[in-house]
Amino acid sequence: MKLNDDLIKKLSKQYTPSSMVDMEFRGNDLSFKTDEEGNPILLFIGERTPDGNVRGERYARTLKYDRDGTRIKDHWELKGKAT
Secondary structure, three states, rough: OOOHHHHHHEEEHHOOOOOOOEEEEOOOOEEEEEOOOOEEEEEEEEEEEOOOOOEEEEEEEEEEEEOOOOEEEEEEEEEEEEE
């Protein structure tokens, strides 16, 4: 599953730093972990199980900055199944 532009736009926002955020987006359950700045960096998308975990796919985000703090790379990569 490729991440669509609307989902990437939603994941480009800042959230609570160093936390796990749960939400629903277009019929899919999402859970993502944020870094110390509040950027989502680890995404689980699929269907939530009764124990609260998401079964589906797992994505990791690469964020790179230059010396001035300007973001030079922002990329989501599929890492495999989330169980």
